[in-house]
Amino acid sequence: MVNYTSNEPPNRAADAAQIRKKGSAINERLTEQKSIYLQIGEMIETDILRGILLEEEQVPSTNELAKLYTINPATAAKGVGLLVDEGILYKRRGIGMFVAPGARDKILQKRRAAFAANHIAPLLAEARSLGITRDELLEMIGETEL
């Protein structure tokens, strides 16, 4: 049956409240700068990365996500579908969506692969605009704690 981390009965509202306390990505606000379905996918991924959603654990249903963000269920389904295609989530017939084994590693690899394009490239562009040299930038990074 459904696997919940807490000892409480599978009460969705209580579960949602608990997630909120932990400061989950699913409870982040949507922004306008990106398609909603992509954001839904990313928020679930972030929760998996942070260990808020564990492998083999059920993720909120499309309808629950839709009501949480007041979005069309089809949009939520598209976001979830994206993760299913990538093998991060899988469907258990008649029950719902679950986090696939090895999902966390997959997300890590994916985000690492995209790190340069998503984060280094804008950083370099900004550095160029400000006239910061490569050496200066490396020095700044060296001084910053990770």
Place this chain on the structure above:
Amino acid sequence: MRRNLKFWTRYTWENAEIMLSLTALLGVLMLLGRTRPAWDVFAARVPYLLLMSGCFTLYLVNTSSHTLYIPLLIGMGETRRNILYGFLYYRLLAILTTLAACGLIWALIPGEISRQGLRHLPILLVAMLLLSALGSIAGTLTVRWKWVGLVALMIPSGIFGGVIGYTAVGDGTHLEKVLQVVTRLLTGTVWPLVLVTIVALAADGLLQHRVAMTQEAKI
């Protein structure tokens, strides 16, 4: 259609309440008159009060039906055809129950007034049908041209009001006089009246159909 008839049946009873209170008012006014009529005479005259208020409500209500209820019901997803059938059903139900009530009272109370009343039931039916058709025509015209409808409403309303007032201030003999005039008018012109009624009903039906098919559901 079942839901449609349910609405119009309830509508008939709601209007019957108006009609009955009007009848009660007339009855009280008559009893308060200078020479109070004997109870059996009064009782035999009650159907006439009923008929008067019946005609009055029927005529007046027809306007609000066209301008308010027909667009409202179109908005509730009923077909225009069914709404017109429903409206016709309401009119027949109102007329027939009124006449049935009159007939019952006259049948229970002996006397000359009652006998005359019973004899006049068929012509009273024709007269009520005519009035309802005329009222409906006035109501339909109001949908298109507000002022035409208003004028068409004001004239008969004035006559009704006048008759009712005249009856009320008198002592019962006034009512008698009005009834005599009306009766003579009705019984003297049976066939022309029937003919006019048929024409009026047909005209009403055609006009209503034309207007209803282009009516918009603004509320």
Place this chain on the structure above:
Amino acid sequence: MSLKCEHIVKTYSGRDVLQDVSVEFQPGKIYGLIGRNGAGKTTLLSILTAQNPASAGTVTLDGEKVWENRSALEKLCFSREISGSAESGISAMKVKEYLRIASTYYEHWDKALEKKLVDLFQLDVKKKIGKQSKGMLSMVTIILALCAKAPYTLLDEPVAGLDVVAREQFYKLLLDEYTATGRTFVISTHIIEEAAPLLEEIVILHEGKVLVEGNTQEFLDTMAYVSGRDADVDAATAGLEVHHTETVGRSKGVTVFLRPGQRINESYDVTVQPVSLQQAFVALCGEGEKHEA
């Protein structure tokens, strides 16, 4: 299986309010009908539900004509905006009465939901329609639409008079109904920003014609906001359909509409941002603000 109108024309005293409008509404989706004031939204919704006759064209539900067809009309509910103006006879009617008539005519009327919503909105149903505020009348419209439980439910400006809290309530209620029953909703609204995430499909009506019809996300994917130095922006968007140009000094921003196969030339130093439905709508329909490049 759909609600469909074909080549609808509606003329009011010589003016074409709708000009050859053809739209199809598939079952099980939430549609947004957006357009400026006077674009013909209310007229289209009225014609779709046979509440107004069309001057030309046909409306069908699952292939059957809707006009004067009770079995088709039973599957439709268009909850009109109630004007409540003193001259309309309905202003003297109590809300209770209005809902009772609706419950008589709608076969699947949900009495329990009616009670729940009246309580939720704290509506005084004994008060006459003419005495209700605009917000209260919006709530009556919403109650009728939700309780009628018609497979195709059309709403005209349901949130027009509502404050932000009540609007949120409405969106949640709409989702509850939609997820529970999967029926079709068509909603016209001016508050695009709020409603956009709920709308799987959109129809944009502009000056009596259908300007856009399709999946909201797919439509938005065809639009983008390009900004930067004017020469760069011009070069990056050369040959594209440009709307809503804004210039400040040497800086320029344009909204572009990409036809299939077209793309923005990103080799120039420009910023490309997605646009929201509201921004896309303003770009396409904000005629007065249109500056040709």
